[in-house]
Amino acid sequence: xxxxxxxxxxxxxxxxxxxxxxxxxxxxxxxxxxxxxxxxxxxxxxxxxxxxxxxxxxxxxxxxxxxxxxxxxxxxxxxxxxxxxxxxxxxxxxxxxxxxxxxxxxxxxxxxxxxxxxxxxxxxxxxxxxxxxxxxxxxxxxxxxxxxxxxxxxxxxxxxxxxxxxxxxxxxxxxxxxxxxxxxxxxxxx
Numbered sequence: 001x002x003x004x005x006x007x008x009x010x011x012x013x014x015x016x017x018x019x020x021x022x023x024x025x026x027x028x029x030x031x032x033x034x035x036x037x038x039x040x041x042x043x044x045x046x047x048x049x050x051x052x053x054x055x056x057x058x059x060x061x062x063x064x065x066x067x068x069x070x071x072x073x074x075x076x077x078x079x080x081x082x083x084x085x086x087x088x089x090x091x092x093x094x095x096x097x098x099x100x101x102x103x104x105x106x107x108x109x110x111x112x113x114x115x116x117x118x119x120x121x122x123x124x125x126x127x128x129x130x131x132x133x134x135x136x137x138x139x140x141x142x143x144x145x146x147x148x149x150x151x152x153x154x155x156x157x158x159x160x161x162x163x164x165x166x167x168x169x170x171x172x173x174x175x176x177x178x179x180x181x182x183x184x185x186x187x188x189x190x
Contacts, residue, residue, distance in 0.1 A: 048167040063120040071107050078103045079169040088176040120144045125189055135161045140188045154178040
């Protein structure tokens with residue numbers, strides 16, 4: 001069931017971007033844009049020790065009732081300095097475009113929405129391709145406002161990951177939402 005209201009589309013675009021922000025296995029250092037001081041994010045190693053765990057952590061960190069999310073956990077999931085979250089969508093004139101965010105830009109853009117609105121995203125299915133130290137997860141999702149609620153949106157997250165011999169890192173999350181003209185193919189719902 002698809003709902004194509006402007007507000008749910010805007011909310012979905014912001015929320016989908018949030019999918020890409022997650023937890024860290026080891027301490028990582030990132031530059032603080034305001035003070036140039038180093039900030040250390042420590043995450044649960046169980047979040048990044050397997051593909052299953054890091055993908056689950058991505059969904060878990062953005063899901064919850066209205067309120068603040070664990071943004072440090074989200075930051076810890078992404079490879080510092082290179083990670084990107086990218087959303088594909090239509091503008092008011094119907095033109096397809098893409099928005100790109102660093103994890104901190106995503107937090108800045110989506111944080112206010114999550115603070116005031118319940119949002120849960122759950123994985124429906126996934127396809128995984130892996131070679132050497134890289135992996136690609138094509139993860140079909142649906143968005144709801146309560147844990148067992150009816151979906152108001154669906155789409156696919158294209159998640160690129162890196163294994164560095166110690167842990168998995170999210171390098172990028174690139175997503176597109178389902179629309180009337182572009183339904184999710186059955187092969188991505190199995």
